[in-house]
Amino acid sequence: MPTERQRAMLREMGIGPWWPDDDAARSGDPAASAAPVASPPAAPDAAPVASALDTLSWPALREAVAQCRACALCERRRQTVFGVGNERAQWMIVGEAPGEQEDLLGEPFVGPAGRLLDAMLAALDLTREPGPPERQVYIANTLKCRPPGNRNPQPDELARCEPFLVRQIQLVQPRILLAMGRFAVQSLLRTDEPIGRLRGRVHAYRGVPLVVTYHPAYLLRQPADKAKAWDDLCLAAETLARRGG
Known part of the structure; x- marks a missing residue:
């Protein structure tokens, strides 16, 4: 649980309590989402090769x-x-894809979702x-460009953009990774399992x-699951502490 000072900090941001106040059962999973729509045709260059970015x-x-x-x-x-x-932060957070505000400002996690993350x-x-x-933390997305209409990332887009994220992780050398959202989780862990089945334990990426x-963004739609997110953050912090971070 956060300290009273940390609680006050959250209240001052105008977001209100998002940590768990009781042990009531909560449900919901973000795994079900709208089917992706097709991108307009284009003639892209060759995808970057990870070894070329090393x-x-x-x-x-x-x-x-x-x-x-x-x-x-x-x-x-x-x-x-x-x-x-911080480009050498101990914590690295990986999100999904930029939205409209991110596309405008060139920074990940802005707008309401960004304020909640902060x-x-x-x-x-x-x-x-x-x-x-x-x-400090370092924050990056699986995709570096906004999908039209904030639709879901497509598999080929994730594959073409992945070498950039791989190199970012190599440069940061984080001691803990926090994957936020279905596409970030499934890309890094190479799995189709929903978040609800993957959270609550420590995985490994390289x-x-x-x-x-x-x-x-999901938590803003399903605030009851903020309790689970708090548990996940605590698990990450405990894992880092055990590693001497």
């Missing part, structure tokens, strides 16, 4: 993402959404903003402990 520095990787035309999403984006936070982080004394390194949780 030596890229942060500036070079950012430029590679900005210039990417590997799938049709490049045709409609306003800008790419690379990532934000509140969740603040409850653990973490932030995406500049500050002590031990309090040797890095990985904890599964719900996407903040």
